[in-house]
Amino acid sequence: MNRINSCNSLIWNWRNVKNDLPKYTYFFSVGAKILQLFGIGILVSACSTVDLEQSYPESHVIQNTQQTSLGQLAKRLSANKKADQSGFYALTEGVEAFALRLAMAETAEKSIDLQYYLIKNDLSGQMLIHSLLQAADRGVRVRILLDDIFTQGYDAGMLALESHPNIQIRLFNPFANRKFRGLDFHRVAQVNRRLHNKSFTVDNQFTIIGGRNIATEYFAAHESMNFHDLDVLSVGPLVSEVSAMFDQYWNSRPAVPVTAVASNKGQDLALELQRMHERLAQTWQGAKNSDYGLAVLEDLERFSLHINQQFFWAPYTLVYDAPEKGLKSEAKNATNIVSALGEAISQAEHSLVIISPYFVPLKDGIRRLQALHDRGVAVTVITNSFKANNHSIVHAGYAPYRKRIIQTGAKLYEAKADTQVNDAERLKIGDSGATLHTKMFVVDNKAVFVGSFNFDPRSANLNTELGVIIYAENAADAALKSIRESLNDSTYEVVLSEDNKLQWLERSGNQMKEFSKEPGSSAWERFKLNILGLLPIRSQL
Numbered sequence: 001m002n003r004i005n006s007c008n009s010l011i012w013n014w015r016n017v018k019n020d021l022p023k024y025t026y027f028f029s030v031g032a033k034i035l036q037l038f039g040i041g042i043l044v045s046a047c048s049t050v051d052l053e054q055s056y057p058e059s060h061v062i063q064n065t066q067q068t069s070l071g072q073l074a075k076r077l078s079a080n081k082k083a084d085q086s087g088f089y090a091l092t093e094g095v096e097a098f099a100l101r102l103a104m105a106e107t108a109e110k111s112i113d114l115q116y117y118l119i120k121n122d123l124s125g126q127m128l129i130h131s132l133l134q135a136a137d138r139g140v141r142v143r144i145l146l147d148d149i150f151t152q153g154y155d156a157g158m159l160a161l162e163s164h165p166n167i168q169i170r171l172f173n174p175f176a177n178r179k180f181r182g183l184d185f186h187r188v189a190q191v192n193r194r195l196h197n198k199s200f201t202v203d204n205q206f207t208i209i210g211g212r213n214i215a216t217e218y219f220a221a222h223e224s225m226n227f228h229d230l231d232v233l234s235v236g237p238l239v240s241e242v243s244a245m246f247d248q249y250w251n252s253r254p255a256v257p258v259t260a261v262a263s264n265k266g267q268d269l270a271l272e273l274q275r276m277h278e279r280l281a282q283t284w285q286g287a288k289n290s291d292y293g294l295a296v297l298e299d300l301e302r303f304s305l306h307i308n309q310q311f312f313w314a315p316y317t318l319v320y321d322a323p324e325k326g327l328k329s330e331a332k333n334a335t336n337i338v339s340a341l342g343e344a345i346s347q348a349e350h351s352l353v354i355i356s357p358y359f360v361p362l363k364d365g366i367r368r369l370q371a372l373h374d375r376g377v378a379v380t381v382i383t384n385s386f387k388a389n390n391h392s393i394v395h396a397g398y399a400p401y402r403k404r405i406i407q408t409g410a411k412l413y414e415a416k417a418d419t420q421v422n423d424a425e426r427l428k429i430g431d432s433g434a435t436l437h438t439k440m441f442v443v444d445n446k447a448v449f450v451g452s453f454n455f456d457p458r459s460a461n462l463n464t465e466l467g468v469i470i471y472a473e474n475a476a477d478a479a480l481k482s483i484r485e486s487l488n489d490s491t492y493e494v495v496l497s498e499d500n501k502l503q504w505l506e507r508s509g510n511q512m513k514e515f516s517k518e519p520g521s522s523a524w525e526r527f528k529l530n531i532l533g534l535l536p537i538r539s540q541l
Contacts, residue, residue: 048176048177048183048184049176049187050174050175050176050187050256050261052190052253052254052256052327053253054256054260056256056257056260058250058251059143059168059247059250059251060247060251061111061113061204061240061243061244061246061247062110062111062141062203062204063204064110065109065110065111065203065204065205068108068109068110068203068205069107069109070104070107070108070109070202070203070205070206071203071205073205073235073307074205074206074235074236074239076308077235077236077307077308077311078235078236081236081313082313082315083237084237084315085236085237085313085314085315085316086234086235086236086237086238086239086313086314086316087234087235087236087311087312087313088232088233088234088311088312088313088314088316088470088472088475089232089233089234089310089311089312090230090231090232090450090475090478091208091210091230091231091232091233092230092482093220093299094212094218094219094220094221094226094227094229095219095220095221095292095295095296095299096299096303097208097212097218097219097229097231098124098127098219098221098296099296099297099299099300099303100208100233100300100303101128101131101200101208102127102128102131102296102300103300103303103304104200104202104206104208105128105131105132105134105135105202106131106134106135107202108135108138108140108202108203109138109140109203110140110141110203110204111140111141111142111143111201111202111203111204112132112135112140112141112142112143112200112201112202112203113143113145113199113200113201113202113243113246113250114143114144114145114199114200114201115144115145115146115195115197115198115199115246115249116145116146116147116197116198116213116214117147117149117150117194117195117196117197117198117213117452118147118149118150118213118214118215119144119146119213119214119215120150120213120214120215120216121154121157122215122216123216123221123283123287123292124214124215124216124218124219124221125214125215126279126280126283126284127280127283127284127287128214129161129280130280130281130283130284132144132167133161133164133167133276133277133280136164136165136166136167137166139166140166141166141168142166142167142168143168143169143170143246143250144161144167144168144169144170145169145170145172145195145246145249145250145255146169146170146171146172146195147171147172147173147194147195147196148171148172148173148174148175149194151171152178152179152181155178155258155262155263156267156272157272157276158258158262159258159259159262159264159267159269159272160267160269160272160273160276161273161276162257162258162259163269163270163272163273164273168257169257169258170250170255170256170257170258171255171256171257171258171261172194172195172249172254172255172256172326172464173190173191173193173194173195173254173326174256174258174261175191175261176261178261178262178263189328190327190328192462192540193254193325193326193327193328193331193462193463193464194326194462194463194464195249195254195326195463195464196452196459196463196464196465196466197249197320197452197464197465197466198210198211198212198213198231198452198466199242199245199246199466201239201242201243201246204239204240204243205235205239206233206234206235206239207233207234207238207239207242207243208231208232208233208234209231209232209234209242209450209451209452209466209467209468210229210230210231210232210439210450210451210452210467211229211230211231211437211438211439211450211451211452212227212229212230212231212437218437221292225390225434225435226434226435227434227435227436227437228415228419228434228435228436228437228438229437229438230438230439230440230450231450232450232468232470234468235311236313238316238318238468241318242318245318245320245466248322248323249323249464252323252324252326253323253324253327254323254326254327255323312472312474312475314470314471314472314475315470315471315472316468316469316470316471317340317344317468317469317471318467318468319337319340319341319449319451319466319467319468319469320337320464320465320466320467321334321335321336321337321463321464321465321466322334322335322336322464323464325464326464331461336460337453337465337466337467338460340469341441341449341453341467341469344441344443344447344449344469345368345372345441345443347443347444347447348372348377348443348444349376349377349444350376350377350378350444350445351377351378351379351380351442351443351444351445352372352377352378352379352380352441352442352443352444353379353380353382353441353442353479353480353483354379354380354381354382354441354455355382355383355436355438355439355440355441355483356381356382356383356439356454356455356456357383357384357389357415357435357436357437357438357439357454358383358384358389358391358394358398358454358455358456358541359381359383359398359454359455359456360394360397360398360401360455360456360457360538360541361398361401361405361455362401362457362538362539365401365455366401366404366405366408369381369405369408369410370408370409373408373409373410378411379408379409379410379411380410380411380412380413381405381410381411381412381413382413382414382415382436382483382487382491383398383412383413383414383415383436384414384415384435384436385414385415385416385417385491385492385504385518385519385520386399386414386518386519386520386521386525386529387416387417387518387519387520387521388414388415388416388417388435388436389435390435392528392529392532393532393535393537393541394456394541395529396529396530396532396533396535397456397533397537397538397541399529399533400533402494402502403496403500403502406494406495406496407496411493412493412494412495413487413491413492413493413494414491414492414494414504415435415436415490415491416490416491416492416506416519417435417520419434419489419490439451439452439453439454439467440479442476442479442480442483443476444476445473445476445477445480446471446472446473446476447469447470447471447472447476448469448470448472448475448476448479449467449468449469449470450467450468450470451465451466451467451468452465452466452467453465453466453467456541457538457539457540457541458540458541461539462540488507488508489508492504492505492506492515492519493505493507497516501516502516503515503516504516504518504519506519
């Protein structure tokens with residue numbers, strides 16, 4: 001109450017100052033009007049906040065799901081398997097990754113728990129929300145934990161979904177100002193911390209974790225640009241660990257019910273939910289008969305026919321940040337995924353391959369690469385080229401480190417921007433390009449990490465991240481083989497010339513092209529990149 005009274009007093013005093021201004025200044029000075037609006041905006045924003053100390057009702061994973069259809073399937077697949085092993089299936093193709101999410105949602109009987117950095121209001125997002133609504137109508141409890149960074153304009157829809165008795169939505173580290181996010185600038189140290197985890201768990205029996213958000217570009221459905229990405233579908237004891245992790249986040253202080261921050265504003269939620277049902281049903285019917293919808297059904301049928309042969313079983317370690325990393329006041333002491341990843345990488349004896357779309361090693365990362373090389377470990381780094389990177393500011397932060405990466409003895413490759421998704425012809429998406437979004441590393445031929453973690457300061461220090469380290473030679477060998485086979489067609493090798501300048505080598509069969517500048521870039525683009533590189537923000541990338 002004291003805070004509210006204080007804010008009211010500030011606003012009242014501002015109004016008095018305004019009234020005391022000479023009339024000609026107030027009525028005829030545009031500058032005064034702008035200052036007035038700006039001043040009131042500052043005062044209002046200073047009064048707007050989100051109470052992260054507020055406690056909300058807890059909920060937890062539904063445990064007794066063994067008799068569900070997925071529970072019975074998991075039991076058959078897990079028969080005679082070791083207790084410390086889980087089953088894994090790599091989702092390398094976007095269509096299949098989407099098909100299995102839809103299939104899991106449509107098969108759910110008890111619960112669906114999902115957490116994502118981004119769910120777009122596009123074809124993929126609408127199809128998934130339709131499946132979640134259908135599940136909720138069947139009595140399935142649906143919990144959606146969504147980072148709040150890209151939800152602007154979604155409040156009405158989220159409130160309508162939340163009005164369903166079986167759907168709950170929480171926002172991670174939400175903005176107080178729902179319409180003008182910039183007015184939360186006084187909380188920038190807090191709202192700069194985002195949920196980057198990605199998991200989709202059904203009936204506590206199967207889960208998908210990895211690098212994909214929910215949007216068309218992650219599932220080979222975008223007409224102009226898609227992502228090469230990677231998830232794993234898992235069954236076995238890992239699933240219960242993912243559910244326990246989800247509960248930690250769901251019941252954490254940064255996770256706030258959407259109803260606590262979004263205003264209803266007289267909206268008829270029942271009517272809006274009904275309209276949403278109708279709109280999504282129309283989208284669903286149209287999508288089912290499209291080239292994309294037919295491809296989804298094909299992949300789902302193929303997977304179902306051979307499901308017993310799809311999974312490989314291996315020991316694993318689930319790695320993730322504690323949700324308290326999302327709180328500025330507690331982040332320093334929160335469990336951090338970096339420790340677990342660093343330990344896994346330190347076990348490398350012969351080779352380490354790092355694939356990260358955004359790679360900003362900073363000085364400490366360079367030292368670690370040098371230490372690995374000095375121990376005899378052959379290091380390979382694969383990241384995006386300038387034209388393939390969808391975040392120019394991140395590329396500007398990475399570019400100054402390229403020489404130093406190569407000087408450590410590591411091999412450096414940059415993904416091309418003109419590669420296509422594997423399903424381009426089947427999906428009839430023509431010249432749609434694809435950029436790297438996979439986050440993984442392979443240690444020797446014995447361990448593979450798959451998850452949401454980028455090798456950059458933001459993943460290490462600001463965002464919460466999630467992934468799994470799988471200890472399996474067959475998985476590591478398969479990953480390394482796939483990487484080797486695609487290097488020439490999909491990447492440039494970045495090397496240093498005799499006069500210590502960067503060169504990009506493009507190999508095709510026995511032919512090789514050399515580039516002395518960022519391939520495909522103009523002088524103006526390179527100039528802008530150099531200017532961006534001067535900004536003192538690398539710790540935020």
